[in-house]
Amino acid sequence: MRAHILKIASRLTSTLLLTGAVVFMLFSCSSIDCPVQNTVSTQYLICDADGNETSLVDTIWVFTEREDTSDTLLLNRLTGKSAFSLPISYSHPEDVLIFIKADTTGNYALDTLWLKKDDIPHFESVDCAAHFFHRLTAVRYSRNGIDSVSIVNPNVDYDQSRTHLHIIFKPVE
Numbered sequence: 001m002r003a004h005i006l007k008i009a010s011r012l013t014s015t016l017l018l019t020g021a022v023v024f025m026l027f028s029c030s031s032i033d034c035p036v037q038n039t040v041s042t043q044y045l046i047c048d049a050d051g052n053e054t055s056l057v058d059t060i061w062v063f064t065e066r067e068d069t070s071d072t073l074l075l076n077r078l079t080g081k082s083a084f085s086l087p088i089s090y091s092h093p094e095d096v097l098i099f100i101k102a103d104t105t106g107n108y109a110l111d112t113l114w115l116k117k118d119d120i121p122h123f124e125s126v127d128c129a130a131h132f133f134h135r136l137t138a139v140r141y142s143r144n145g146i147d148s149v150s151i152v153n154p155n156v157d158y159d160q161s162r163t164h165l166h167i168i169f170k171p172v173e
Helices: 002-028
Strands: 041-047 059-065 071-078 083-087 094-102 108-122 131-141 146-151 165-169
Touching: 071 083, 108 146, 131 146
Parallel strands: 041 165
Antiparallel strands: 041 083, 059 071, 059 094, 094 108, 108 131, 146 165
């Protein structure tokens, strides 16, 4: 009988030690907060000639070219908005964006915008995927439908509340 009680006590002690070790490991691990849903994109604000925020009356589409030379639609039929967001590449020193702007009568203007940037590796943890932030260094553009584009905040990171570029469109003729 005594051997039976010792065997039960031994199993109980082993179970308690194992449970304690598991609990200790759970509480001793650090919590890694990897940015799973965060995206890095440029924020554009549509302005009037005086630099004040305005809503878009016309419709715009924005395309970019892929490595395989096919086009990719980034923004489809934006109208009535004063701001928009576009993704930024991780591997190119300059992004090339094609803007098509059309008015309600069918007139349109086609522009190309070149956005130069520096890619800055962003390290959170060895447990997290690699991310890049960017520093906008220059912008140039054709002037068919775009009047001007200016960089107002060159640092592009997870904060999507900050405007990076002001864009002023010409009326479509």
